[in-house]
């Protein structure tokens with residue numbers, strides 16, 4: 140094992156923690172509060188935030204859409220510059236937090252903001268930011284990643300930089316009471332796949348990371364099975380599990396896959412599939428295709444997470460169990476709604492993957508375009 144682990148985000152977890160904003164945002168800061176389509180105005184979160192910011196210099200930018208579009212975010216960049224904003228507060232789910240990270244970085248870059256996503260510009264500087272999380276799923280509230288879409292070209296790309304890791308994240312599980320069931324399920328599935336991407340790889344000797352990953356997977360399966368009796372503990376554990384799934388810890392010093400995410404992003408970019416649902420469409424077929432490379436990990440996962448009996452086909456049954464878990468959450472594992480012929484759809488996705496240089500994905504770069512084609516033949520109905 141050899142790694143650098145850096146996670147400076149102060150986590151403020153529990154009921155009434157939004158009031159802490161007053162303490163953790165620098166007193167003299169000129170703050171821009173960024174949010175989404177308005178859920179925070181209906182569930183009391185906006186009121187709690189404005190109360191905590193009382194007496195400060197702040198303004199707001201709403202309307203960041205799911206799968207945030209650079210076209211929208213660039214308007215916020217203008218506001219940051221015009222109003223000399225020096226602290227950004229994201230109040231929302233992964234889309235708002237990712238969007239805010241982009242705004243933070245783009246405000247410090249003179250060129251075309253899309254350069255940040257293509258990698259033409261490496262982000263080393265950003266406006267400081269914090270987050271109030273309203274949807275547990277992505278882990279964006281305490282990681283370095285951001286995924287941004289460009290509507291004009293139907294593209295969805297990511298960038299990573301330590302400069303955009305939020306300084307703090309408020310995780311009050313009460314705020315997810317207003318979340319539609321669909322979004323709660325999305326959170327469970329996204330977090331499950333985040334752990335998978337860092338765990339269902341080649342075997343390794345990272346006992347701490349592996350053991351913790353298994354705990355998180357077990358908790359997420361438990362949350363899924365108990366989703367019809369949501370208690371305070373249910374909400375709190377979902378929020379914490381989703382955060383821990385992608386805060387860098389379980390991925391430290393181990394091989395990581397991320398092919399499901401990269402192919403899934405293309406499905407979202409072209410067909411607007413919810414992020415988590417794009418993953419459920421890709422992952423079971425990818426695991427089946429790559430089963431020999433992943434057999435040892437799948438065997439263990441089947442045993443410790445799904446309590447399956449040992450046997451020569453344990454890995455295969457584990458993938459079936461993952462798929463059944465998604466189906467139990469009413470999440471489909473095939474793309475059915477895409478409005479063109481299957482061959483057109485496959486070709487389009489492969490072209491996008493090629494354009495984005497996603498031609499050797501997976502922990503051992505074994506998922507070439509030919510392999511992605513095989514996976515898509517199964518994943519697209």
Ligand code: NZQ
Pocket residue numbers: 174175176177178179182203204205206207231232233234235237273274275276277278279282284285286314315316317318319322325329385400414
């Ligand atoms: O926009 P509003 O009105 O707030 O409504 C949102 C949105 O419609 C709603 N919502 C959020 N909190 C709510 C609520 N509704 C009621 N009550 C609440 N408390 O939920 C809808 C979806 O929100 P969104 O932020 O899009 O969902 P999610 O958190 O799943 O984020 C998905 C985005 O994150 C990216 C995805 O690609 C996608 O663009 N990801 C970011 C990652 C990262 N930064 O590390 C990793 C992930 O793998 C992922 O790629």
Ligand code: ZN
Pocket residue numbers: 277329332333400414
């Ligand atoms: Zn994800």
